[in-house]
Amino acid sequence: MERYRNLRHTRAVLATFGKYKGGSSGGSEQGRKSTFRKERFVMTFPLTGGIQLMPGGPANLYVDSVSDPNGPPSNVLDVDRGFTVKGRVQLPNSFNGTGQVCIYADELGGKIDQSLSPCATINVTADPKEPALKEYTWSIDFPGNVLPDPSPGSQLYHLAAIFTFDGQLSDIAGFVDMGLYLIN
Secondary structure, X not given: OHHHHHHHHHHHHHHHOOOEEEEOOOOOOOOOOEEEOOOOOOOOOOEEEEEEOOOOOOOEEEEEEEEOOOOOOOOEEOOOOOXXXXXXXXXXXXXXXXXXXXXXXXXXXXXXXXXXOOOEEEEEOOOOOOOOEEEEEEEEEEOOOOOOOOOOOOOEEEEEEEEEEOOOOOOXXXXXXXXXXXXX
């Protein structure tokens, strides 16, 4: 009986995440055929978001990777070991000032909703050449204590990367929805 409850629980969890398609006909657990999808949850990088410019023009924020010392999958992070987020920003080469990329975390079903520290600072320098986009890379290493332990029953976080240029006074900003992560 315990085995049957565990199997039902496993199927319910997998169905929640879209990995279990269901079973074929049959009156008992023994007679049912289970079909599991072969694909895995893989974040497709880079993730991209547009940056609003005044006056308008092309500019982009990219999140190229999210990783932790435990390795794949990239959407499961060990909060005790820390993690790294890497990306880049493309801006017109006429810009001069300071950009900042911060990662925000919102715990689903929990109390955590905050900017994670540290943020990446980007020194943007103007280039007098023909107008073009200039690319700046950034990387943020979060220590193992960046988030407190998850609330009871919640380990699912929604992450987003936010870019601002010269603070919020310039109206030049953008974001990338990084998706959902299991952080334990």
